[in-house]
Amino acid sequence: MENYRKNVEEAARCLRERLGDPPAVALVLGTGLGGVAESLENPVSIPYRDIPHYPVSTVESHRGRVLCGKWGRKRVLALQGRFHLYEGYTPLEVTFPVRVLAALGVESLVVSNAAGGLNPLFSAGDLMIIADHINFTGRSPLTGPNVDEWGPRFPDMTEPYCRLLQQRALDAALEESMAVQRGVYAGVLGPNLETGAETRMLRALGADAVGMSTVMEVIAAVHGGMKVLGVSVISNVNRPDCYEPVTLEDVIASAEKAGEKLMRLVARVLRGTSEA
Secondary structure (H helix, E strand, O other), X not given: OHHHXXXXXXXXXXXXXXXXXXXXXXXXXXXXXXXXXHHOEEEEEEEHHHOOOOOOOOOOOXXXXXXXXXXXXXXXXXXXXXXXXXXXXXXXXXXXXXXXXXXXXXXXXXXXXXXEXXXXXXXXXXXXXXXXXEEOOOOOOOOOOOOOOOOOOOOOOOOOOOHHHHHHHHHHHXXXXXXXXXXXXXXXXXXXXXXXXXXXXXXXXXXXXXXXXXXXXXXXXXXXXXXXXXXXXXXXXXXXXXOOOOOHHHHHHHHHHHHHHHHHHHHHHHOOOOOO
């Protein structure tokens, strides 16, 4: 853990030297949603491979770079691509970027993902404000020695997704005349998609959408004292009684199609955050 801590500090120092004073808000952009970052004005772009100790993204559509620039009147930092347990990374490696963001002083984190809908009232292309999550991975980034300077040994998880930011997102959707959903995200290990029986189980246990990311990052962010807003793009809806196969290409296409809505929503939410 001591080496991991030093690696986080070295990566944060590298970004600070390249970016100057980092912004207080960061975005994690998931499958098919990397294009959202293209709206940043005059961004500084840093490939992950140029950051010491940073993992390398292996998933199609994940560009693998840090972008920092202005979005409207805000400076934001965007991570264009993330890491997953199913790639073979450990929870500590998956959450390395979040630990670096915390070391940089980021206060608010917006995480997005493409997810399969479980709620039969959802439709492909919907945005779902994440109200809570269920960790079905059996893993945690907090396993092992605790770094007390980063957060408590037993962090409270009664509000992993900031209620104030959730309300801002719901208000923003209303102002944009945009219909959004709100629900529970189930995080699974992957990379295989769910069977019909697993879909029924997840729905029965209270999940509205399912995906293979986000949960590790949010646990680390909450441990580090960040306020988190989570938004899922519903790429397809799993209806176990009329189950249809879905491909990665379908997921990416649906996520990219909804990217413009996500961009409008997050941009309006950011107007209500503190200047950075």
